[in-house]
Amino acid sequence: MIDAFDEFLNYITTVGPLKLLRIFWFFVYFEFARFFVFELAVVVVWKLREPARKILYSNARRRLFIERPLVSIIVPGKNEGLHIYKLANSLKEQTYSNFEFIVIDDGSDDDTERICKSLQKNGFIDLFLRNDVRGGKASAANLGYRFSKGKIIVHLDADCSYDNDAIEKIIIPFYLDDNVGAVGGNILVRNYRENLCTTLQAIEYSDTISVGRITSSALGIYRVVSGAFGAFTREALDRVGGWDIGPGLDGDITVKLRKLKYRIVFEPEAICQTSVPNSFKKLIKQRLRWDKSIIRFRVRKHRDVFYPNETFSFSNFISSAENITYNLLLNIKWWVYLFDMAINYTSLLKFIFPFNILLYTANNFLKFIIFSLFRNRKNAPVIYFIPYLPCMVIYFGFYLRFVRTVAYIQEFFFKRSYKDVWNPQKSSAHAKELGI
Amino acid sequence: METTAIKSKFEFNDNVLSFFNKSFYYLESFSTLKIDTLNKYDAIILDARDVEFARIILKKFRSHSNIEFYLKPIFLINTKTNNDPLLKELVDGTIISFDQIPETINDINQISIKTAQLESSNSNSFEVQLFKKVLNYMFTRETNTFTPHPDINSSIGYCFPTISVNFETFEEAKVLDLLEWAEKENLIWPDFLDRVYLCSNCKNGHLSYREICPNCDSANMRSEDLVHHFPCGYIGAISDFRNNVDTVLNCPKCSKNLRHIGVDYDKPSIINHCQNCNEVFQDYLVKAKCAHCKTDTDVQFLLSKNINVYKLTKKGRTAAVGGISASDFTLSDEIFGTVNLKTFATMMHYEQERIKTNPTLSANIVIIYIENIFDLYRKIGKSKERELLAEFVNIVRDGITPADFICINNPSILSVCINDVALNDAQLRVMKITDKLEELVYNNFEGFALNVFTQTVQLSKEQSFDKQLHVLIKEIVEKG
Ligand SMILES: [Zn+2]
Ligand SMILES: [Zn+2]
Ligand SMILES: [Zn+2]
Numbered sequence: 001m002i003d004a005f006d007e008f009l010n011y012i013t014t015v016g017p018l019k020l021l022r023i024f025w026f027f028v029y030f031e032f033a034r035f036f037v038f039e040l041a042v043v044v045v046w047k048l049r050e051p052a053r054k055i056l057y058s059n060a061r062r063r064l065f066i067e068r069p070l071v072s073i074i075v076p077g078k079n080e081g082l083h084i085y086k087l088a089n090s091l092k093e094q095t096y097s098n099f100e101f102i103v104i105d106d107g108s109d110d111d112t113e114r115i116c117k118s119l120q121k122n123g124f125i126d127l128f129l130r131n132d133v134r135g136g137k138a139s140a141a142n143l144g145y146r147f148s149k150g151k152i153i154v155h156l157d158a159d160c161s162y163d164n165d166a167i168e169k170i171i172i173p174f175y176l177d178d179n180v181g182a183v184g185g186n187i188l189v190r191n192y193r194e195n196l197c198t199t200l201q202a203i204e205y206s207d208t209i210s211v212g213r214i215t216s217s218a219l220g221i222y223r224v225v226s227g228a229f230g231a232f233t234r235e236a237l238d239r240v241g242g243w244d245i246g247p248g249l250d251g252d253i254t255v256k257l258r259k260l261k262y263r264i265v266f267e268p269e270a271i272c273q274t275s276v277p278n279s280f281k282k283l284i285k286q287r288l289r290w291d292k293s294i295i296r297f298r299v300r301k302h303r304d305v306f307y308p309n310e311t312f313s314f315s316n317f318i319s320s321a322e323n324i325t326y327n328l329l330l331n332i333k334w335w336v337y338l339f340d341m342a343i344n345y346t347s348l349l350k351f352i353f354p355f356n357i358l359l360y361t362a363n364n365f366l367k368f369i370i371f372s373l374f375r376n377r378k379n380a381p382v383i384y385f386i387p388y389l390p391c392m393v394i395y396f397g398f399y400l401r402f403v404r405t406v407a408y409i410q411e412f413f414f415k416r417s418y419k420d421v422w423n424p425q426k427s428s429a430h431a432k433e434l435g436i
Numbered sequence: 437m438e439t440t441a442i443k444s445k446f447e448f449n450d451n452v453l454s455f456f457n458k459s460f461y462y463l464e465s466f467s468t469l470k471i472d473t474l475n476k477y478d479a480i481i482l483d484a485r486d487v488e489f490a491r492i493i494l495k496k497f498r499s500h501s502n503i504e505f506y507l508k509p510i511f512l513i514n515t516k517t518n519n520d521p522l523l524k525e526l527v528d529g530t531i532i533s534f535d536q537i538p539e540t541i542n543d544i545n546q547i548s549i550k551t552a553q554l555e556s557s558n559s560n561s562f563e564v565q566l567f568k569k570v571l572n573y574m575f576t577r578e579t580n581t582f583t584p585h586p587d588i589n590s591s592i593g594y595c596f597p598t599i600s601v602n603f604e605t606f607e608e609a610k611v612l613d614l615l616e617w618a619e620k621e622n623l624i625w626p627d628f629l630d631r632v633y634l635c636s637n638c639k640n641g642h643l644s645y646r647e648i649c650p651n652c653d654s655a656n657m658r659s660e661d662l663v664h665h666f667p668c669g670y671i672g673a674i675s676d677f678r679n680n681v682d683t684v685l686n687c688p689k690c691s692k693n694l695r696h697i698g699v700d701y702d703k704p705s706i707i708n709h710c711q712n713c714n715e716v717f718q719d720y721l722v723k724a725k726c727a728h729c730k731t732d733t734d735v736q737f738l739l740s741k742n743i744n745v746y747k748l749t750k751k752g753r754t755a756a757v758g759g760i761s762a763s764d765f766t767l768s769d770e771i772f773g774t775v776n777l778k779t780f781a782t783m784m785h786y787e788q789e790r791i792k793t794n795p796t797l798s799a800n801i802v803i804i805y806i807e808n809i810f811d812l813y814r815k816i817g818k819s820k821e822r823e824l825l826a827e828f829v830n831i832v833r834d835g836i837t838p839a840d841f842i843c844i845n846n847p848s849i850l851s852v853c854i855n856d857v858a859l860n861d862a863q864l865r866v867m868k869i870t871d872k873l874e875e876l877v878y879n880n881f882e883g884f885a886l887n888v889f890t891q892t893v894q895l896s897k898e899q900s901f902d903k904q905l906h907v908l909i910k911e912i913v914e915k916g
Contacts, residue, residue, distance in 0.1 A: 107704070117719060121650075129718055131664070131671075131704035138669035143662070146672040147707070147716050241689035245669045430667040430700065 008351035023345060023352060026337040027359050030330060036367050042215045043374050060175035064096075064168070071099040071171060071231075072150030076140030078105070080158035081112030087158055088124035096168040099154075100126040104144040107134030136423045137227075138243040145242050153237055157228040160274045161190065169270035170231045181236035181262025182254065183270070184213065184222065185229030188379045190273035197283060199388050200395045201276040202379065203368065211371045217266035221319035224251040225264060229272035236262055245427045247417055248293020255302045258316045271377055284403050291327070291407030292417040298324050299412075331404050360393045452477070455537050458544060462513075463493055471496055475504035479544050481531070484515040484523065491522055498526050498573070498601040501811065506569060507551055507576055509544045521585035525597035528577070550576040555758050561847055562813045562821065563617045564760045570598050571623075574748070575756035582615070582746040584629060591728065592632050592641040594743050603814065606728065609639035612741055623752035623760065626744035633738040635726035642727035645735070647720040653732070654712035657720065661703045667692065673707050771826050773833050773842060780843035784853060784901040792897050799895040800862040801904065802852040804832070804869070805912045807887040809848045816881055821847060828873060835869040849909060853895075863892045889915060 012020055021028055075087065084103055091101055103125050105112050113130055120128040129143055145153055152171050156162070163169075166185065173183045192202030216222040225232075227250040240256040243249045254264055277283040298320050305312070305320045341352055368389060372382045410416040423431075453460040461474055464483035471493075474480065480497070484490040490512065500506045512523065512530045528543050554572055574580060587595040590608040599611045618624045634641050646655040663685070664671040670689035677685035677694060685694040694701045708717055722735045748756065775783065784801070791797045806828075813821060825844060832842055836854055843851045854862045870888045877886040891912045896904055 120719075127716065129705070129707075131662070133702060133704040135664045135671060135702075135704055136669065139664050139671045142669055143664075143671040146676075241668065241670065243669055245666075426698075426702070427666045427669065 008348070008355070011348075011351075012355075023341070023348070024356065024359065026334065027356060027363075030333070031360065031363060036363060039211060039215045040370065042218050043211060043371070046214060046218045047374055056176055057172065060172050061168075063175045064172055067175075068098045069151040069171075070149060071096065071152045071154055071167060072102060072144075072148030073099050073154045073156055073167070074102045074104065074141060074144030074148060075156050075158050076104040076106055076137055076144055077158045078134065078140075079108045079110045079112055080105075081108065081110060081115035083158040084112070084116055084125070085119060086161070087156070088119055090161055090164075091167075092124075093164040094162075094167045095165045096171070099167060100148065100150060102127045102129065102144045102148055103158075104140040105130040106137070106140040107131050134424050136245055136427045138245045138249050139427070141227075141249075142242040145237055148234075151234055152231055153234060154231045155227055155229075156272075157274065160187075160228050160272050162229070162273075163271040166229070166270050166272060170229065170267055173265050173267055174231070174233060177263055177265075179261075179263045180265055181233055181257045181260070182225045182264045183231045184217075184225035184264070184266050185231075185270040185272045186213075186266070186268045186377070187226060187228055188271060188273045188377070189276050190379070191275045191278060192379055194278050196388070196391065197280050198276050198278050199385070200391060201283070203385050203388060203392060204396070204400075205276075206375060206378065207368065207371065211374065213266040214268055214374070216319075216322075217264075219318075220263070220315045221322055222264050222266050223254060223319055223323055225254045226250055226272075228274050229270065232257075236260070245423060245431050246293070247289045247423065248297045251293060252297045252301065255297065255305070255316070255320070258313070258319065259302075259305070261313060269376065273379070280399070287400065287403045288407045288410070289417070291404045292411035294323065294327050295408055295411040296415075296417050299328070327404065328408060331401060331408065334401055335405070357393050360397060361390050364389045364392045453481070453534070453537065456541060458541060460537065465489065471505075475502070475508070477508075478548075479509040479511060479528075479540065481511050481513050481534075481537075482527070484512045484518075487516070487518050487520060487523065490515075491520055494522055494526055495601055498522075498598075501569070501808075503551075503554075503569075503572065507547065507573060509540070509547050511540055520589075521587050521595050521597050522601055525583075525585070526601060546578075547576045550578070553757055562810050563614060565810050566599075566602060566614060567618055567623065568755070568760055570602075571748075571752065571756035571760075573598055580748040580753060582624065584743045584745065590641075592634060592639070592741070594630070594632065596746075606640070608641075609634060609741075615744075615746060618752070619746070621751075621760070622749055623755060624746040625749050626742070626746055628742055629745050630743040632741050632743055633724070633735070634741060635724070635729060635731055636733055636737050636739050637731040638726060638729040639739060640726050640728035643724035643738070644727065645722060645724050648723050649708075649710035649713060649715055650717055650719070650721045651715040652710060652713040653721075653723070654710060656711045658709045658711060660707055660709065662705045662707050663694070663701055664704050665690070665692070665694065665701050667700060671704070673709075674703075771822065771829055771844065773829050774844050775841055777843055777845060780841065780851060780853075781901055781905075783841060784895065784905075787853065787855070787895060788897055788901060791895065797856060798858070800854045800857070800859055801893055801895050801908065802854060802862065802866050803891045803905075803908045803912050804850040804852065804866070804873075805889045805891075805909075806848050806873070807889060809886070812877065812881065812884055812886065813847075815884065827876060831872045831876060832869055835865050835872070845909070851905065854892075859892065859894050866890050866892050 012023075073091065075084065077083075088101065091099075101124070103116050103119075105116060105128070108130075116125060116128045116130075119125045127147060129147060131140065131143065135143075141155060152174060154167060154170060170183050170185050174180050187205060189198060189202035189205050191198045193199070213222055230250065232253075236257055239260055240253060243253055244256075246252070257264060277286050302320065305316045341349060345352060365386070368385065369382060372378065451462045451464070453462060458478040459476075460479050460481050461477040462481045462483070463474075465486075466489065482490050482493055494510065497505050497508055497510060509528045510526075512527050513533070515523070515530050528547065529540060531537065531540065554575065582596050582598065584594040584596055586593060587600075589595070589605045590600065591606045592608045592612065595605075595608060596611055596615070599614060600608060603610050615624065619626055632641050633643065635643060647657070648655045649657055660673040660675060662671060663674050663677055665687045668687060668690040670687055672688070674685070676688050679686055686692065687694065692700075697703070705718065708720055709715075710717070723732050724735055724738055725732045784799075787799045791799055812824075816824075825847060828850065829842055829844070832850065832852060836842075836852065839856075840852060840854050845851055852866075854865065857865075867890075870890055873888055874886045877884050889912050891908055893904075893908065895901070
């Protein structure tokens with residue numbers, strides 16, 4: 001085996017760079033170039049502009065505290081009573097205090113109603129609204145937004161927790177630029193120590209979600225204002241009429257705001273902690289839903305961003321194209337690469353395969369360590385995650401890709417998302433009929 | 437004219453009729469009223485043309501503390517249909533004319549036979565005294581059920597005529613307290629009939645319920661359906677969907693018409709809008725405003741009371757003839773400066789031994805009997821009993837020396853031992869105490885006149901103390 005590897009090393013050192021590129025094209029073009037070199041460049045520029053941004057930022061903060069607008073915090077959910085209690089308590093710690101806290105119970109069948117009513121009576125909740133019949137997450141969010149009074153609406157998830165300056169941080173960007181329509185918060189994995197599954201997700205979040213969003217936000221192509229922590233101006237929500245039915249409603253509303261030429265930004269300093277699925281099986285269910293929404297919303301509902309009509313905007317085009325490319329097409333290309341290697345380099349497969357893993361692993365280490373220099377807020381020291389980094393190749397390269405492929409096939413050919421129990425059937429039926 | 441003709445069949449003068457050996461008093465108006473002397477007649481014929489008059493008279497009789505009044509056979513004449521539960525339940529019959537007087541004789545005899553069977557007993561508390569009286573009435577009328585009647589005059593909406601007659605209509609809740617007590621003493625057995633909610637401040641049941649805004653307590657609010665439009669996920673008050681032109685409901689988000697409930701839209705809930713403070717909420721508060729004391733109470737804090745039909749238990753039926761042996765009276769243990777009867781008896785026994793050894797020593801027993809204390813409680817409420825007794829004890833204590841001691845036999849009787857003074861000295865002290873007691877009550881309870889009787893005697897060396905006490909109490913109660 002070692003001899004064989006020596007032989008392969010000999011081979012690649014003699015064939016020259018072009019040939020190597022031919023064999024490892026997938027890694028070089030996509031993983032290394034796009035997700036490391038390019039992102040690094042953007043992040044470095046972003047970091048270099050930090051001092052200038054800090055001055056603007058403190059001015060914006062001052063303006064915020066002079067104006068002190070009412071912020072409506074809306075939390076839609078089903079059977080979230082116990083989480084609501086914790087959330088209500090933690091909101092009392094917020095540095096920004098001029099907010100109303102609205103909880104929307106979407107047809108819970110447990111103690112949620114009783115808990116929330118008592119919280120409302122005791123002043124922990126400002127407005128508790130309940131639908132006796134479940135209407136789905138979008139309608140619950142819309143109900144909260146309809147009866148909210150704030151100039152800014154912040155959407156939270158009941159099972160997440162928030163830094164005590166999170167509300168302040170997520171609304172400051174509205175004072176940095178009047179054209180900002182929505183701000184997304186930074187999400188950390190709270191239960192990263194629970195097991196391998198949650199640790200790997202923590203690495204993924206800090207990597208793709210955190211740094212990835214800094215990059216896309218800086219480039220103006222930030223795609224998804226997360227439902228777990230997102231802020232919107234009332235004016236922007238009024239113009240898009242609130243949320244449309246999901247799944248994927250977070251990405252959907254972001255696209256709708258983009259079409260209206262609002263700026264959508266990511267705020268890495270506004271921190272939210274969430275508990276991620278703690279088993280690979282649960283994770284599959286979650287990711288199938290997320291990945292299906294790419295087909296449903298990017299490719300189907302919002303395909304018009306690719307049409308050169310009056311709402312056309314180059315950044316929207318890039319945003320969606322980038323999303324489709326690096327999720328859908330990249331996924332297809334990954335299979336193409338596998339076939340390419342299997343057919344054209346059958347004899348070398350036993351070397352290409354381990355060498356790819358080696359490259360990826362090395363890249364993962366490099367990326368994780370370098371990018372961690374740009375992250376101000378981490379849930380654990382970098383050192384904690386290092387032993388787990390080799391697993392990322394399997395997690396990212398195989399596990400997630402496989403789930404994604406299944407999701408794309410299910411949605412593209414069978415429109416499975418309309419059968420998802422996540423939405424009540426009454427809503428899904430209409431969505432399917434309308435092709436949204 | 438007809439009445440006169442009928443009257444003439446009997447001996448009739450000055451409103452008194454005689455028939456056989458029975459005498460009847462015909463009560464027709466306040467002008468003929470000399471109620472305090474009416475105990476000597478065998479029965480009362482009460483004219484009920486004026487319902488209010490009849491009611492007042494009936495109440496006067498049945499709430500009287502003297503057995504000769506409260507058990508008096510009463511018959512109504514000239515009744516119109518009325519729904520007054522007192523007039524229905526607390527009379528012994530209704531006659532159409534004086535011609536029917538002979539028909540009442542049987543009932544009168546029956547009541548008198550039953551009355552003769554009653555044993556007198558020493559009452560020892562407000563509840564016992566009042567309940568004993570009610571039981572007497574029930575025994576002579578051969579009934580053993582307390583039936584609640586819906587009653588608009590009653591402050592709780594129900595009355596139990598035999599008991600309620602002893603209270604003012606605005607203090608009807610005290611009837612429930614008494615029934616609760618009797619139930620606890622196993623005298624009666626409850627059978628659920630209804631439930632009432634009473635003001636937590638004054639126990640009145642005349643409440644006005646309103647849905648009010650949780651923010652400003654205003655009842656001025658508007659309730660609307662919430663509408664969820666499925667295709668676009670919009671959800672809002674139904675007024676969001678209305679337009680000025682036609683009656684069709686349009687979605688404000690996607691402009692489509694709502695067509696079919698359950699298919700393209702539904703109404704998952706309601707929303708309330710306060711017109712006073714603009715607050716939006718789903719759950720309004722329900723508050724009840726008391727018509728009596730004006731307190732506005734959240735309904736969850738109202739007093740909830742069961743209205744039961746009560747039947748006498750075996751113990752209750754026995755008590756109706758004999759007496760009520762209620763749970764031990766323990767106020768002596770609780771009121772500072774007093775000893776209980778047992779201790780008092782023991783100490784008096786030592787006192788007897790002491791004076792036997794030395795002829796120059798003497799001791800006096802004082803019995804203080806407050807005859808109408810229960811009338812006072814009826815006025816001020818049973819809950820004041822302890823407070824008031826403690827005040828009484830303080831006054832007595834001030835008038836005697838620290839070596840003397842006081843016992844509360846029952847709420848109407850206090851016994852005191854005054855040592856080593858001459859009898860007339862002791863009597864003088866007791867007179868002063870009596871004045872102070874009367875003054876206290878007169879000044880604090882709207883001029884209520886307390887009837888205090890006292891008896892002061894020298895403690896006998898020979899007779900047993902128990903015997904002496906018994907005789908003294910008997911004498912004083914009969915004198916009162
Ligand atoms: Zn109000
Ligand atoms: Zn609609
Ligand atoms: Zn009251």
